[in-house]
Amino acid sequence: MTVWLEHLSDVSRSHTDHVIVTLVNVRGSAPQEVGAKMLVTIDGLRYGTVGGGKIEGFCIKHAMEMLQSKSPPFMGTYNLQTEIGMTCGGEVSVFFDTQYFSTWSVAIFGAGHVAQELCRVMQTWSCQLQVFDNRKEWVDKLPDSFNIKKVHTENMASHVDGLPDGTYLMSLTQGHAADVPVLEKALQQHQRFSFLGVIGSKMKGEKIKGELRNLGVSEDALQRLHCPIGLDFGDNTPPEIAISIAAQILSYKSKLSDKLTGTLWSQVKKDKTNADGRINFECPYENGQYRLTFEIENYFKKQNLNPFFLAVPVAFNIMDVSRKYHVPLLLSPYGYSTYRGS
Incomplete structure (x- = not known):
């Protein structure tokens, strides 16, 4: 257990994404007992075993694929003979606990x-x-x-x-x-x-x-x-x-940073709307996700109004950089004041 904790500590301190693979249930014959575990990184097996051979190779491959696709934790149940290709006819349940570091x-x-x-x-x-x-x-x-x-x-x-x-x-x-x-x-x-x-x-x-x-x-x-x-x-x-x-x-x-998804955005440009309430972005766009944030608190303050809206983010996809895109915004808090921008 001490060696296991040392390896787990190493990947945690180095902020290395990893999967803890644990055998949580066994029916019939299986090469390891419940509680057997191994530590897998994107490079493969780091330490431990869940039985060796085909079951271990299957779990390592699955764990590495999960890390590649940033999959959430997952538990699967497998028949060792029909699904894994082993001679013993037991069934195992394996928990894949993914750990990601937002570097x-x-x-x-x-x-x-x-x-x-x-x-x-x-x-x-x-x-x-x-x-x-x-x-x-x-x-x-x-x-x-x-x-x-x-x-x-x-x-x-x-x-x-x-x-x-x-x-x-x-x-x-x-x-x-x-x-x-x-x-x-x-x-x-x-x-x-x-x-x-x-x-x-x-x-x-x-x-x-x-x-x-x-x-x-x-x-x-x-x-x-x-x-x-x-x-x-x-x-x-x-x-x-x-x-x-x-x-x-x-x-x-x-x-x-998007608190819900963990996405980290890079600022492309910051500007002020013109008299018509528009901003014309002349940026070298690439296909991808963008977020346009209207910071409008001061707009209402200048009108001596208590700002109900402070900022409004609008997230969208650009799929074709040859096209033009228009993102409008119309706000009317309490029906007495309107902010218009695009």
């Missing part, structure tokens, strides 16, 4: 004082964290953790293209000269990222945005850039700056 990607460029503290906070999160710096001594100082990948590189910007879609990207380098190449590369493909931020003052932010404009970065992309990064609390010490950044990331992630 998400974070990239930090720069491994200085704030990044060191931020990694100590984020190493406890269910994220996969990559940290890049051209100073080996600072990379080596980063905490050792299963979810932190330390990358010593002379060209940090060259790693932006390889980041997963939906990554939360932060530039915490030693100065804006090192920030700009990373941010230029990231903002050229800003739709791929859930968050883009850079450490520094408002003055530094304006200077960086000016340089990025001169490099051809669009205004839509620059609107995505958070500078200064972090929520406005605490003092100017690295630990408290790190906490403020961590709080902002979690706050932003919460707004993009």
Whole structure:
């Protein structure tokens, strides 16, 4: 049992999706007793047994398919002779208990004082964290953790293209000269990222945005850039700056996350409706699911009305990018005020 718990602890701490396969009932002859269990990951059997041979191979294959399709827990009853192909004529019931970890990607460029503290906070999160710096001594100082990948590189910007879609990207380098190449590369493909931020003052932010404009970065992309990064609390010490950044990331992630399905959304664009109540999105769409959120609390407040509607999300599918889509919204709380947008 001690070895079993060690393996279970390993996959849990490393946030590895897995299935606990347990023999819960036996009728007639079977190669194992009730309670036999094994641990299966997407790579196959990790530890344990439910009887070996054909029954075990069948259960491992089924568990791996469940992980591949993100299936919920399941219990099946099988005749060992007719369904599994074994000579013994018993019947077994097997419970497949799936365990999934909702991992998400974070990239930090720069491994200085704030990044060191931020990694100590984020190493406890269910994220996969990559940290890049051209100073080996600072990379080596980063905490050792299963979810932190330390990358010593002379060209940090060259790693932006390889980041997963939906990554939360932060530039915490030693100065804006090192920030700009990373941010230029990231903002050229800003739709791929859930968050883009850079450490520094408002003055530094304006200077960086000016340089990025001169490099051809669009205004839509620059609107995505958070500078200064972090929520406005605490003092100017690295630990408290790190906490403020961590709080902002979690706050932003919460707004993009669907609490019911666990889906994590990446922000494509944020804009204001025109005088006709419309927004014209000029974005490089791809087929897939989208969510349009109308944030309308301030609309009613400006009319000195107590806002009944705060925000209205509308989720929809784009199946053909060559077509045009119109998503209308008409709200009339209590019959005395109307919000119209599309």
